[in-house]
Amino acid sequence: MSELQQERFNDGSIVNEKELSAPNEPHLACVLLLDTSGSMYGAPIESLNNAVNQFKEQVCKDPISRKRIDIAIIEFNSNVKVVQEFTPISLMQPVELKANGGTSMGAGIIAAIEKVQERNQVYAKMGTPCYKPWIFMITDGEPTDDISSARARIAERESIGKFGKLKFWAVGVPGYNEETLKSLSKRCIALDGADFTNIFNWLSESMTIISVSQVTDNPQLGKLPEDARFIPQELC
Amino acid sequence: MQEFNMFSYAFSLQGKSHKAKNVCCQDSNQIIKVENLYVAAVADGVGSAANSKEGSAIAVNVATDYFSKNYDKNSNIKLLIKQSFAEALNRIFEDAKNNNLPIESYDTTLTMAVYDGQKIVFGHSGDGAIIGLTNSGDFIEITSVQKGLERETVVPLRAGSDVWQIDTCDKNLAAILLLTDGMLDIICQPRLKLDKTGAGVYVPLASYFLDLKDVSKNQTAADVTKNIEEFVTADKDYNEDAFYARLSAIYKQHLSEEDTNQLIEEIKKSNVPVDSMQNVTDDKTVVALINTNVVIENKSLGFYKDPDWRAIYNAWYRELYPHLCQNKEESSDEKLVRVSEDKDVKEEIVSKEQELESEKNDNFNNEGYLLFEK
Numbered sequence: 186m187s188e189l190q191q192e193r194f195n196d197g198s199i200v201n202e203k204e205l206s207a208p209n210e211p212h213l214a215c216v217l218l219l220d221t222s223g224s225m226y227g228a229p230i231e232s233l234n235n236a237v238n239q240f241k242e243q244v245c246k247d248p249i250s251r252k253r254i255d256i257a258i259i260e261f262n263s264n265v266k267v268v269q270e271f272t273p274i275s276l277m278q279p280v281e282l283k284a285n286g287g288t289s290m291g292a293g294i295i296a297a298i299e300k301v302q303e304r305n306q307v308y309a310k311m312g313t314p315c316y317k318p319w320i321f322m323i324t325d326g327e328p329t330d331d332i333s334s335a336r337a338r339i340a341e342r343e344s345i346g347k348f349g350k351l352k353f354w355a356v357g358v359p360g361y362n363e364e365t366l367k368s369l370s371k372r373c374i375a376l377d378g379a380d381f382t383n384i385f386n387w388l389s390e391s392m393t394i395i396s397v398s399q400v401t402d403n404p405q406l407g408k409l410p411e412d413a414r415f416i417p418q419e420l421c
Numbered sequence: 422m423q424e425f426n427m428f429s430y431a432f433s434l435q436g437k438s439h440k441a442k443n444v445c446c447q448d449s450n451q452i453i454k455v456e457n458l459y460v461a462a463v464a465d466g467v468g469s470a471a472n473s474k475e476g477s478a479i480a481v482n483v484a485t486d487y488f489s490k491n492y493d494k495n496s497n498i499k500l501l502i503k504q505s506f507a508e509a510l511n512r513i514f515e516d517a518k519n520n521n522l523p524i525e526s527y528d529t530t531l532t533m534a535v536y537d538g539q540k541i542v543f544g545h546s547g548d549g550a551i552i553g554l555t556n557s558g559d560f561i562e563i564t565s566v567q568k569g570l571e572r573e574t575v576v577p578l579r580a581g582s583d584v585w586q587i588d589t590c591d592k593n594l595a596a597i598l599l600l601t602d603g604m605l606d607i608i609c610q611p612r613l614k615l616d617k618t619g620a621g622v623y624v625p626l627a628s629y630f631l632d633l634k635d636v637s638k639n640q641t642a643a644d645v646t647k648n649i650e651e652f653v654t655a656d657k658d659y660n661e662d663a664f665y666a667r668l669s670a671i672y673k674q675h676l677s678e679e680d681t682n683q684l685i686e687e688i689k690k691s692n693v694p695v696d697s698m699q700n701v702t703d704d705k706t707v708v709a710l711i712n713t714n715v716v717i718e719n720k721s722l723g724f725y726k727d728p729d730w731r732a733i734y735n736a737w738y739r740e741l742y743p744h745l746c747q748n749k750e751e752s753s754d755e756k757l758v759r760v761s762e763d764k765d766v767k768e769e770i771v772s773k774e775q776e777l778e779s780e781k782n783d784n785f786n787n788e789g790y791l792l793f794e795k
Binding site for chain 1 (some may be wrong): 438468606607610611612613614615673697700702733734736737740741742744745
């Protein structure tokens with residue numbers, strides 16, 4: 186702990202680098218909603234753990250972003266568990282997820298939506314400006330529970346008001362069901378393999394782009410990495 | 422009509438985020454004199470709208486020009502402001518049509534004030550604001566920010582007359598300040614909501630922009646304007662001593678030298694005024710109209726004091742990250758009380774400070790500001 190950098194905080198005290206979240210600055214809440222079902226066992230879950238842990242380091246390189254981004258982690262397998270409550274990204278603890286059980290995707294999505302909704306209400310109550318929250322779901326399989334309620338909740342949150350109140354991303358790892366993902370979100374990404382490094386690098390860049398923009402802007406995100414592609418939605 | 426000497430200044434400066442992207446300043450402003458009235462307007466082109474600079478320029482120029490051409494002493498000023506807004510919007514529609522561009526690409530806010538040296542009639546659309554300094558020395562936020570759901574979007578001029586706020590302020594105002602949102606967010610910092618004893622306006626900054634008792638005495642108008650512009654520009658080489666020297670001169674008009682020096686030293690420790698300005702990345706517009714004939718009343722020492730930022734931060738932090746705070750039973754409703762000359766209040770403050778100090782010792786270790794769960 187002795188090697189911690191100290192920087193002047195705006196209350197004049199010399200504080201630990203850990204105190205990096207700034208109430209006056211707009212905040213971006215992002216839930217990492219992660220499939221830790223049995224099929225993710227082995228290399229996929231290892232890659233996921235590494236990618237999530239590196240994601241923090243990447244985002245924290247930007248001095249503005251690291252004060253503005255709050256991350257929560259929810260895993261779903263046979264059950265749904267909040268691995269980490271909303272925490273400033275600089276204070277994210279390393280994850281060591283284990284793969285086991287079924288795929289309660291519907292319950293996981295509902296839990297994530299409730300988390301971000303509650304989060305934005307807290308920001309509003311505290312007078313902290315905020316960006317539209319993100320849910321970034323990664324899955325490699327079919328849901329083993331009913332996802333119809335989850336589907337309806339995503340649609341509702343994304344269409345409230347003129348611009349919606351949520352950005353839901355569904356990322357499929359080989360083994361995923363394309364129709365299921367497309368039914369959930371217009372933002373579907375397919376990965377070529379179970380290496381999450383590049384997609385999380387893209388996520389960290391995207392978070393940075395958003396968090397340094399004005400709250401009312403709609404900034405352009407970067408290109409997807411080469412091992413990922415958008416899943417096209419059919420025109421109605 | 423009361424005689425007055427009006428001091429005014431106006432800047433619209435490109436923000437750091439726009440400089441980085443090579444985007445021009447999308448804010449516009451205008452001040453005109455119409456007989457015995459001053460008319461000021463500010464507009465902020467919506468960031469995502471491609472022609473918003475044109476939109477904001479049309480808004481301020483057309484609105485003030487229409488007012489000027491149609492005002493007479495029998496005018497219903499509220500109605501005339503509404504008509505001025507409507508004319509500005511019509512011209513924007515026209516420009517968009519002539520250039521074959523979507524109207525949304527011109528989206529802008531618009532805030533306009535008609536000021537006679539004491540009273541104001543205003544029109545407002547969007548997330549800018551008008552701050553007033555009353556004759557009794559209080560700062561008040563006169564307008565209400567118009568933002569979309571959960572503050573994700575701004576309500577533009579195009580939202581129409583049903584949404585525009587056209588109103589008067591019943592207080593006598595020694596000065597008014599029109600701002601776009603980048604500046605509003607530091608003068609009415611959102612976290613000040615957690616300080617239940619304050620009015621939500623950051624007094625050191627508001628004083629710097631509006632309380633100009635020293636203008637005629639010690640500095641020329643040009644000097645003051647230059648000083649303010651340099652502060653707002655917030656160049657990385659900005660000498661913060663200039664800010665504190667002016668603030669000190671302002672405070673000495675209201676307080677003793679000893680009290681002023683102490684207050685300034687405390688504000689320097691947090692350095693919130695300068696840091697806040699340096700951290701603004703948005704375009705910045707400030708327009709001030711100041712009736713220098715008004716003698717603003719002095720307030721108590723506590724009024725000019727910096728808020729207890731640590732307590733505000735603690736309250737905020739506990740609310741947002743309760744799982745990271747060891748002592749979970751603290752309430753975010755803890756009362757924050759400013760220093761006051763009143764003895765009873767002072768005793769309460771001392772007691773509260775001791776309590777907060779004790780909490781701090783419980784929660785904080787030598788290595789950090791707050792203890793976190795491992």
